[in-house]
């Protein structure tokens with residue numbers, strides 16, 4: 001059967017590090033980086049006899065995440081021990097939540113080619129992160145860094161509702177943007193603050209049962225997730241087409257070879273010997289507590305989008321794009337407060353900024369300039385100080401060396417030529433050099449004008465005011 005007759009089924013377990021100041025069960029800092037083993041204490045280093053105390057902020061942040069993703073909030077919940085040994089987990093158990101997660105039965109909506117689609121969330125629970133193993137490049141062994149041990153996480157488990165790598169991308173971006181909006185995490189994928197376990201299976205189209213899944217752990221870039229899904233689905237289809245069976249296992253995606261490798265057989269819940277952590281009290285949330293958090297939620301992307309469509313009259317594509325990330329959206333709002341031109345500001349983000357980020361393989365949170373610079377840039381375009389082709393160069397410069405756009409154009413000598421005398425000179429020069437185009441235009445070939453304007457732009461290195469060029473060429477040609 002050809003590949004097209006199979007359907008891909010994907011479910012995601014997304015881990016998100018919460019940006020509380022302190023860890024989940026002790027008062028150590030959660031800050032990323034730092035010399036190895038400097039953000040730890042006897043509790044997060046798992047010394048015998050120490051006792052964990054739950055950080056209330058963690059519960060608050062997780063409830064925020066639940067409410068922002070339409071989950072029900074459990075008023076009775078608890079922490080459980082998930083037992084397994086690994087060198088980055090000195091307690092030999094992770095404190096997590098098993099059968100009573102804090103949030104459950106939620107959903108988020110994503111945009112797909114066929115319109116809006118709802119992806120259901122099974123649960124969101126709280127847990128602690130493990131430490132980090134650093135494998136020495138010189139073969140001297142492996143070093144354990146416990147700075148990350150005990151950093152609070154939420155794990156969001158989706159139902160297997162996703163059907164393509166495009167949907168996975170949209171879902172993950174949506175979740176990331178929601179968490180950024182409610183400010184519970186910096187969601188920096190490159191620092192591992194947001195990472196996903198990607199569960200993939202395939203089945204024949206029309207089948208009612210799901211196929212056996214494999215799971216790729218700890219993926220932290222959109223690009224590798226897409227590549228991994230594509231590779232893994234094709235691999236599974238090939239196994240099935242050759243009469244084989246899929247083994248339920250945990251895989252490792254290797255970004256360099258572009259292949260998945262088997263890590264281990266999949267554990268079952270029973271392998272973890274879950275039980276309630278006897279060192280921690282149960283979690284009880286009052287109606288009032290939940291209500292207060294609900295009232296404290298900031299404006300979410302859906303509502304910003306509506307506002308952009310109605311107030312700023314953005315086209316749906318632009319409104320979707322700008323609200324897809326809090327970083328874009330905040331930049332946009334800051335910019336239009338200065339330039340009062342939502343259309344140009346959103347266009348620059350959607351076309352140029354997105355293109356540059358893509359080239360640099362970076363995400364919106366890595367944009368090095370602020371809305372102030374973007375707003376100023378739009379103003380310079382609106383005033384005719386620079387042409388739109390120069391604005392692209394200014395944006396590239398802003399990525400390299402963020403500072404005031406007017407400084408940039410001054411230093412680089414990029415100010416648009418709007419002086420009539422200077423432009424007339426260029427126009428005469430180009431007309432003289434291109435008699436054929438002049439003849440063409442007079443013979444009714446309007447395209448010739450575009451060519452002449454293009455030549456003049458080239459001559460002035462993009463600095464001539466295009467409206468003036470057009471007008472002056474027309475005047476001359478019609479003489």
Ligand code: ADP
Nearest residue numbers: 009010011012158159160199200201210211213
């Ligand atoms: P575990 O911790 O054992 O991986 P979870 O229930 O936490 O189990 O997560 C299972 C994840 O796998 C969920 O995101 C779910 O949507 C997804 N999933 C379950 N069955 C399938 C399947 N047949 N194909 C793809 N994804 C699946």
Ligand code: ZN
Nearest residue numbers: 026028041044
């Ligand atoms: Zn500690």
Ligand code: MG
Nearest residue numbers: 013197199215
């Ligand atoms: Mg899993």
